[in-house]
Structures are given as structure tokens and as C-alpha cells.
Amino acid sequence: MKKILMAHNFHVLYIDKGKIIQRSIKDIHEIENIVCIEKKYTGINFITLGGREIVDSILGGLNRAVKSSVIQIISQSNGLKSVKIEKNYMRANQNVDIDFEAVDVQRWEQFLFLDINEFFDLKFVYSNKWVSISGKDTFNLDLSRSDISKINFGGIEFETEDFIKQIAGCSEKKFFIINEQWKIHKFFILKPVVVFVVFGDGSAYDQFKLSIESLNNPGNYDGNIIVVTNLEKEKIYKISPNNFKDKIKIVSMYAQDRLDFVGARLSIFTTDFLDSFQPIIYSDADVIFDKEVKDFLRIGAMADKCSAQVENFHLHKESEHVGGSLFQQDLYELENVYGFNGGILLVPNMVYHKDHLRACYLCLHNYVINYGRDSIPFYDQSVLNYVLYKMHDFSPSPVTEMTQVGGDEHQSIRAMYELDPRKPKGFVHFWNTANRVEEMSAYLEKIKC
Template sequence: MENINPIPYFTLLDYHQETLYYDITNETIARSSGLFPSENILPIYYDRKCLFIIKNENYFPLTQFKVIPIDSHKVVLHHNGYFGAAEPHTWELIFNRSEIAGWEIFECVEYTKNKFSASLLEHAWLSKFNWQLHSSDKIHKTPNGFYISDKYYDFIENQHNLKKLYTDTTNLTLSRGLMVDSYIKYNPLIYFVVFGDEEQKELARESIRSLINIGNYTGDICIITDRRDMHSIIPDTFPGQLHIIHDHASTRIEMWRARYHITKFPLFEQYQPILYLDTDIVCNDTIFPVLEGILTSSKVCAGTENHPGVIIIPSRYTEAESVGRSFFAQEGQYPNIEYGFNSGIIGIPNLAVARTAFEMVVRIITRMIVTGQTDGWVDQAVLNYVTYKLDCIDEAFLSPHVAVGTGDNVYPYVTASKRPTLIHFWSTHKHERLPRIQSYITSTIQERAEQ
């Protein structure tokens, strides 16, 4: 055992470009990392003098194997009087050759130590196979590879895949011997837009209280606001980070427009999924399934307004201006579903998915402000129109997760079969809204504590 040799060294490839490894258990040379890679099957290196492996940051020469150079980039291996051959249909090198032909020659490729991407260690990753979430504390490095929970991945085998993390930090495909795994980064952000009076601040505080105490949310939060007193809105014990973005809005429509202006803030590019919530939203159950569903959707997610018993004027595309009736009438064609969606809850897999739609929404709303077309729920109408025209809206996933709250009841979605995750108290009278939400959250927290 010695310290790792500091001079340049090489890996060895067979004629199929498979890297040679040393199987510590069987004391043999293997072609590739095996059916299931492990820390006992290590890549072989060559320093122009001998073969060696690196284990626990130490250098172990493999002196039982003699290296004979053919030229500056090719070698043959000799052991017990015979040359080693990478014969087809066998995993191990076979030392039974007296002459050198094609299978006995190995290519030397200079090894560049892997610069392990911090993106892999800093975030949680969601398996695309079984949707299991692997938190960052379940991911750790070893000298020759890394673990994601109980699965071991070899550095050399995945060097090309890991390099992609420097340009695409959202998805990761990894090799594991004959197996393959695919992950998507889980780094959620929930954001609010809070302008104006004290009640909006207190509503945001209550919504965040429900996310933390009922929804078990531990990710980051962002508040877009014109207020200077928002830093105290979350408890000191909250593990996530609070981002405050200061913006200006002097009218109700400008406040609505601000929720789509996130494309101008670089902060949002690092997160996925992203969830926008109105301040009168209560989290009523664990939030992770909703965030997971948004992350794995390929479109912007929103919930349609089909809540029997509470909607007095149905939000049908052919009837309601609040979901873009005039826009679709101008087109002479309506969406192929009956009900429009509410813009108080918007799920975004990542900013790239929503960027074009949000920029178009901002442009249209700005033009409507300039031309004085400011009656009604302008942003919701525009968002319904734009996302359907661009074919980037998923109204199926989020709808059954959302209920509507009134002063004395909660109305689930028409096809909901489970407890609603989010309750939107838009149907509560303004003067009742804050005390109603405070009371509902407090009683729900108490009920959960007693279970």
C-alpha cells in the first residue's frame, strides 16, 4: 500500500472499449464493472510502470500482472506465463494465450479525475422508475464512485453522464453494470405574490403555516412583494430558505401580472418543481404528492373549477369571461373540455416549460392595461387562453387535489376521491377570510396531533 501516484496514469480498454476492472474478491481482471457494480470491483490504472487500483484513497500495485508496451498507447498483459485475452462471451480476462492477436491488445486512455458535480450532492433526486425520492443525505461519494441510497454507481462507467450535469442539472441517467436508472432533480420552490395591506401579509403567513405544519413542506419559499417587513413571516426553525423579491404594483391587475413575471428573475431557473399559491390557499395534507405530480408533468398544471355546490356561475369556456370566453370567441373555437381553470394555484415542472406562456401572458396583460381593458379576472382569462393556444396546460392532474372553501364548508372537486391537498378560500367573504383560514388551520393541526 502506498500513497496515490501523482503522475499521469491511464485506464485500459479492450477492443469493445470496455474498461478493465479488478475483482478484489476473485483476484481477477474483469471487463467492465460487472452486472452490479460494487466497491469490491475497482477500475485498474496504469502509470507506465505497473497496474494498480485505488482503494480508500490508497495505491495498491497489482504486481502479479506484467505490462508489456506495444507502442505509446497500447499494451498487453502477462500472467503466469500467458497473455490475457478479452475473449467474447466471458466477463473475466482469460490468461491462456501464447501469441498476441487482437483480443490480447489493450488501449491506454489517460485518466482525468472526475470533477464530481455538486448538483448531485446538494439536491434530492426522484427516481423515474418507482417515484422514490432520494434526499441529499442519501447520496454520498466513495473514492471510485457514489451511492444513491443503496445503489452504487461507478465514476468511470458514468463519466459522460455526470458531465451532462454541468449543462443539464434537471435530469440524470446512470449506468449500473447491465442496469440503467433515471432520476429527475427535486428542488421545489413555492412562491407567493404579496402586495399592499396588512391582511395580505397575514394571509400569506397563514398559508405558509399550513404548508409547514400540515403539508410537511421543507423546501424553499419565495415572496414577491412591495413590503419591507416580510422576512419574519416564517419561523426561525424552518429548514428551507426564504427569498424576498421586491417589486412594484399599483393596481390589482399589476399585482396579478406579477405572478407571471418570474421569467425575469434568475432565481427561479434553479428550482423544479415550482408552485404558485394565492395567499388564501390552505395546505390540507402532505404537499409532496402534489409537487411530485407537477414535477413529472410536461406542462403547466392548474385546477378546473368544477366544484358542485359552490360555483354559482359555472366557469364554462363558452359562458365565463373569467376563463377567457371572449378570447376563444374571437378564435371561433373553444377548448375541448367544459370548465376553465383557476389561476390561484399554478404548478410548473420547471421554468423552461412555462417561460414562453408566461412571457406571452405578461405581454397581453400589459397591452390590456394600456388599452383600458381591465374589467374582471383579467390574468386568469389570459392564462386560460394562452396555455390552451400553446398546448402547454395540464388540467387533469391538479384538479382533484383542490377544494373550494367557504365560510362554513369545504367543497371537493367533482371527481375527488381523497382528502384535498389544497383548499382555496376564494369563495369566502373578504371580511371573514382571514379568521376563517386561521381557525381552519388551527383545528386541522390539532386534529392531526390527536391522531
């Protein structure tokens, strides 16, 4: 089995221009060039992760037709290992080279042997930010305060080998649980993405300009953005804040009718574009972000269910606005819950929720194939309510308490939701007005930092 060797400084062995060197975790761009050690029936050999055998000449010997050098792995008392070739030991020296000139074992001659999966889990932890209920700050792996025996994660010190064992599988699960003596910590990856759908360059385009502007100020967002659109990318970049332009990914999608326009947010969940992110926030174009999103992203990354704003004037079982027509055709056991508005949708991650979101898309697709493209009242919103409630994958929190309604078209709605720019909660959804652009613009001017 191949083992990746990690030196005292957390560098790994790497082939560069035909020479073995040390390479830091953050500077590994071609993983096939990582050098491993492999024990086989023919002996111990150096080999790259990509399968290239390291010949004697690279190890400082002659590239002979028949090898005569013997490679030994020697265990040290601290759990680390050394590599000996003939009379000398392999050394990770201060010049970030690898040589075979040491005659005894000190710090530079000792290495941590890692399984390939262990290494990539460690690299995953190092390459990302993490959050926890243990504190409101983000956590990271601080290699500057770590060594091959002790590792510093978020200011907490762990035995390196114990830490590596406890993070096993985190690159797939998007979380890990770890012990600090008797204390238990659960850390969740924080790699957010905000998804917008923008079709055409009319009113929705103008709303999107204001929405993404508010995501920058006062939202102070610094993560990834995906825009699903039928517009050229230049039109999206033109109205986006400058510091967002290298964060935006354009997903081109064709739309012809109302079902296409609103159903696109379900289509994006059937792709792999969102698979690496946690949390995922879908936002309609008529939403203003009225405070920093930092706390919401942290809470969203740790959520266990999808979330949206509950409308306490629409019962899910009865109102066609929120899936009542579908529930009536497929009755299932459920309390008299209120339905939710799909304009702001939190999806914690795709690892545990993709199957349900794909089911939403299939439900919509199969229904309209049978009954027509305008057969479902309120289209994807009805489907989201029906599927997520039935799959027990919906919670009003945290979106409901952080969302306000903008606009005065329906006074009964306005009376239910106080809207005060001096008391921002997170989101304002301007669905309660025909003058969305004007009202969004006026509100944004009041809340900008």
C-alpha cells in the same frame, strides 16, 4: 483538453494555500481552484480550472526557469489512470494530501479522468435530491457506499464510468435516464420552491400569515420560498415560522393598482429567480396547505405540463372568468374544456415552460397597452388559460384532485366541493368567502398536527 482527476475516495485535486490537496465534492466552494491535468503540444502540465499553471515547486520539485521533469499519464487495466513524474507516482494519501512519493501503483495512485462537464454533472447529481416513478422515496448519490469503480445511487449499484456517461447533461435538463441492466429508470431533480405574492399589510398580509403557517404545519415543507412583495423583509419574517426564515427570499416589486397586484405572479416568471427550481408552486395568499406536501412535490417534479384547479362550471371558450374573452378574439382549435383557477399553479420547471410563461406576461402587457389596464376580465387568470391551453401546456392533474374550495358564499359552489378537515387533499383555496381570514384561521386550527 483539461481533465479533472478524481481520486479513489471521490476527492478531487484542489489548490489551497499554494499546495495541492484533496477536496471532497461537497467542500468545493471556489471551482477555479480545482486542479486539472492538460495535455498540450509542449507536454503534460497541471493547471487549475481558473487557468493558473502549477509550477514545479508545488509538485515537489524546484521552480526552475527551464523545466526538466516529465509528467506521464499511464493507463491501468481497470480504465483508471496514474500520473508519474520522473520515477514516482502521484498518490492521494490517507491524510487527504497529494504527494509524489509512491514507487508503484496501488489503489491510492489510480485516478478517474473526467471531462469538466462530466464532473459538474456528477457534482450536480450529488448535490441534489431526486425522485422517480420507481419509488416514493427520494434518491441520492451515496458516496459513502461508492468507490471509484462502483457508484451507489438510491441503493442501486452502477459502474462509475457508465453512470457518469448516462447522467450527461442532467444539470441542464433537470432529469436523467439510466439503465440498471435491462431496467430503465428516469430520475427528476427535486428542488422545490413555493412562490407567494403579498402586497400591503391589510387582509392579504393576514391571509399570508395563515397560509405560510399551514405550509409549515401540517405542510411539513422544508424547501425554498420566494415572496414577491412591496413590504420590508422584516414584516414578512415577522409573521413567518422561525424555521422558514433562512429559506425565504424576498423579491421587491412595486404595485399601484389591481393589475399590478394580480399580475405580479406573471412578472416573476420572466425573471431568472425560478430557473434552478423543480417543481415551482405559485400559491395565492388565501390558500391553506392541509396535509404534507411531500407527495405533491414528488408528482409535480415529474409532471410534463403546468397544472391548476379546473372549475367545472366555467367553460374556457365561453366564460370571461377563465379566458373566454381572449379566446373569442383569437379562435383556435380546442375541445370544450373547462377553465382553471390560477390561485394555485404548478409549474414543473422553467427549462421547458419558461417560454410559455413569458408569453403569458407579454400577452397581458401588450393587451393592456392597447386596450387599457382594466380591459381583460380577471386579468392574469384569463391570460394563463388562453396561453397555456393554446400552447398545449396545461393539465388538470395533479392540482385539481388535490384542491378543495373554502367558504360558503356561493352555495352552489359549496355543494360541489366537500370540505372536511378529516379528509385533507392538499390545498384549500378560500376564494368562496368574504371572510377569508376568519375561515382560514378556523380551518387551520382543525388540521394542525
